[in-house]
Amino acid sequence: MSKTFCTYPWSHIYVGTTGHLKLCCLSKEHVVKDDGYKHFNLSEDGLEDGWNSQYMRTVRQKMLNGEALPSCSKCYDLESRGLQSMRDPSNFEKYKNATIDGQVKNFANHIELHFGNVCNLACKMCSQQYSHKIGQELIDMSKDDPGLSTWLKQQGGVVNNWTTELGIVYDWFKQPNTKKQIFEYVSEHVDNMTIVGGEPTAIKEFYELLEFCHDRGTLKNKAVTLITNLTNTNSNLTKWLKEIKSFTIYASIDGIGSRNEYIRHPSKWQNIEKSLYFYKDLIRSNNSCKLVFGPTFQTLNIDHLVDMIEYFENFGKQTNIKSDIWWTAVVTGPRICDYTVLPDSYKQIVANDLEKNLSRLSQQHSIDQIKSHIASLRQTNDKTLEHKVEILKSFIKYNDKQDTFRKLQIGWRKLLPNLANEIEKYLK
Numbered sequence: 001m002s003k004t005f006c007t008y009p010w011s012h013i014y015v016g017t018t019g020h021l022k023l024c025c026l027s028k029e030h031v032v033k034d035d036g037y038k039h040f041n042l043s044e045d046g047l048e049d050g051w052n053s054q055y056m057r058t059v060r061q062k063m064l065n066g067e068a069l070p071s072c073s074k075c076y077d078l079e080s081r082g083l084q085s086m087r088d089p090s091n092f093e094k095y096k097n098a099t100i101d102g103q104v105k106n107f108a109n110h111i112e113l114h115f116g117n118v119c120n121l122a123c124k125m126c127s128q129q130y131s132h133k134i135g136q137e138l139i140d141m142s143k144d145d146p147g148l149s150t151w152l153k154q155q156g157g158v159v160n161n162w163t164t165e166l167g168i169v170y171d172w173f174k175q176p177n178t179k180k181q182i183f184e185y186v187s188e189h190v191d192n193m194t195i196v197g198g199e200p201t202a203i204k205e206f207y208e209l210l211e212f213c214h215d216r217g218t219l220k221n222k223a224v225t226l227i228t229n230l231t232n233t234n235s236n237l238t239k240w241l242k243e244i245k246s247f248t249i250y251a252s253i254d255g256i257g258s259r260n261e262y263i264r265h266p267s268k269w270q271n272i273e274k275s276l277y278f279y280k281d282l283i284r285s286n287n288s289c290k291l292v293f294g295p296t297f298q299t300l301n302i303d304h305l306v307d308m309i310e311y312f313e314n315f316g317k318q319t320n321i322k323s324d325i326w327w328t329a330v331v332t333g334p335r336i337c338d339y340t341v342l343p344d345s346y347k348q349i350v351a352n353d354l355e356k357n358l359s360r361l362s363q364q365h366s367i368d369q370i371k372s373h374i375a376s377l378r379q380t381n382d383k384t385l386e387h388k389v390e391i392l393k394s395f396i397k398y399n400d401k402q403d404t405f406r407k408l409q410i411g412w413r414k415l416l417p418n419l420a421n422e423i424e425k426y427l428k
Contacts, residue, residue, distance in 0.1 A: 003079075005063045006072065007088045009056060010095045013108040015182075017117040017129055017198065019043045019172040021050050022071075023059065025112060026086055029071040031055050043172040047185045048107055057102025064096055074332070082372045084327045110192040113182070115205050116170040118198040121229055123254075123264045124399075125298055125337040127161030128168070130198065135166035141405045148401065158335045158391060159398040173205055183212045191245075194225040201232040210240040219243050225250060227294065230275040231267050238282060246288035249279045250326065253293055255301050256311050262415055263300050265406060276315065283321045290322035297373065298331035299395070300416070302339040303350045305373065306357040309366050327369045336395040341388055344380040346422035351377040382426070392423050 006024075014022040019042040021031040030039040031050045040050035050056060062069055068076065075085035098104055119131035128135035138160065142149035152160065173179055186193060186209065200206040213219040220243055227250040241247050253272065254263040261267055276291075283289045293312040295301065301308065309325065316323035331337040339347070351374045358367050382388065403411030413420045 002063075002066055002089060002092060003076075004066055004068050004072070005089050005092055006075075007091060007095060009059050009063065010098070010104055010106075011108055012110045012112070013047060013051070014112045015042060015047075015114055017114040017170045019170070019178075024086060026074040027071045028073060041172075042178055042182065043175065046181055047111075051107060052103045059102075060095075060099055060104070061102045064099065077332075078328070078330060081376050083330060083376070084369065084372075086328050107185075107189050109190055110194075111186065111190050112194040112196060113186075114196045114198070115173055115200055115203045116198050118169060118171075118203055119229075120199055120202050120231055121264050121267055123229075124300055125263070125296055125331045125334065127334075128166055129161065132167060132169045132198075134160070135168065137402075137405070139166050141401065151397075155394055155398070157333055159394050160334050179205065179208075183209055187213050187216050187218045191221055192223045192225075194227065196227045199229055199232065200226060201228055201234060207234065207236060210236075214240060214243065221245055223247070227252060228275075229264060229267065230272045233275050233278045241282050241289070242285055244286075244289075247286070248290055248292055249283075250292045250294040251276065251279075252296075253308075254295050254298070255304050256308055258410060258415065259301060259304050259308075262408070262410065262412070263298075277319075280319045280321055290324060291316075292324045292326050294326040294329060296329040296331050297339070298337040299339045299342055299419075300337070300412070302373065302377070303353065303416070303418070305370055306354055306360055309370065310360050313362055313366065325366060325369075335391050336398060340376065340379070340381065341385060341391050342419070343392070343422045343426040344382045345426065346419055347377040347380075349418060349422070389427065392427060396423065 008024045012024060014024050014027065016022060016030075021040045021042075022029065023031070031053060032039055032055045033050070034054045040053070059069060059071075072087070075087040078085040079087070095104075098106070114130075117128070117130055117132050119126075119133050122131055122133045122137050126134055128138075138149075138152055142152065173182065195206055195209075197203060197206075210219065210224075213222065219240065222244055223246045224241075224244050225248045229252045252264070254260055257269045260272065261269055279291055283291060295308060297305070312323065312325055331339075335341060354370055354374050354377075358370060361367050361370070399412045403413075
């Protein structure tokens with residue numbers, strides 16, 4: 001089986017928060033126009049325009065030839081660590097036979113559509129690109145400390161995935177012509193769509209798209225995935241989601257109780273659980289629908305892994321609904337959220353604790369996935385990882401500054417005392 005082939009370039013379009021197109025959410029490149037310089041963007045281009053561009057033709061030909069692509073390096077890296085990636089290697093012969101010089105006749109029938117970056121949370125691992133609230137917070141944090149702004153820029157990619165225009169709201173999809181062509185394309189061509197933000201439930205165009213497809217009778221033919229932080233629901237979803245062929249709710253939860261509230265600030269756990277039960281009732285009314293818990297595995301919750309997965313497993317059992325866990329979201333950037341940069345001593349403590357508590361879980365797949373993380377934690381790099389000391393110093397400075405700004409009663413030091421102790425010991 002090919003280790004580079006993936007079905008996405010034959011079936012999928014990813015539209016990012018800025019309107020740019022990519023192969024998928026993990027791809028490291030935008031789809032480039034034939035001039036080799038400009039990127040396709042829905043503020044000025046149609047969804048079909050980049051589909052058989054030179055960039056896409058080259059991607060398809062290289063995949064069919066078994067060549068590795070730089071844009072797919074995140075999946076390769078996850079697989080090399082024994083972790084699950086998003087790469088879909090199925091139907092190689094089918095897509096090979098349908099491809100001529102890298103071109104295909106069909107348009108993408110699956111779309112991941114980000115409705116800008118408007119969000120009501122400022123999550124620790126997120127960035128301005130996906131939450132305008134993050135950018136605004138960084139601006140506000142720097143108002144009384146100009147030096148902090150300079151430091152944050154210098155630390156781009158380390159403490160936060162910095163973008164040049166903090167606080168900017170991406171709303172390209174509000175342009176009437178752009179919105180019209182997106183809605184029409186989705187209604188006519190797409191049978192599987194993933195809706196993301198920002199936070200989709202806080203963006204009215206998300207609801208307008210569902211209503212558009214409902215009015216044209218195409219909603220019933222679609223499988224819809226909604227990725228949501230569960231802080232907000234809308235009663236109209238009851239009407240639309242019951243009509244959809246199938247729907248999946250991806251619940252972006254990164255911990256239980258106070259852990260999730262810390263990572264996904266300023267969410268409230270009682271609201272999260274209220275939303276879970278709202279979707280539970282919808283799922284019970286439609287057998288083709290399910291709930292997927294989608295945590296991001298990172299420095300601030302890797303020790304919490306068994307507790308978190310145990311909660312997810314028990315929720316499915318207690319409510320008697322279809323539920324699953326998405327295992328591919330391993331945070332590698334910003335660097336301070338990548339658990340592989342933590343002190344080896346702390347990683348060993350966490351690995352031992354996770355191993356000891358695996359018996360609390362009932363699903364073998366969950367146990368196997370956590371074993372993969374345990375194996376990753378066991379890999380030592382105190383003496384080999386470049387800039388590790390600087391990254392951990394930045395971890396302390398950034399989180400201390402942010403916790404103080406947010407006026408948290410329980411910051412990272414109280415929430416994770418073992419981590420605080422092991423970092424301090426490592427840096428002595």
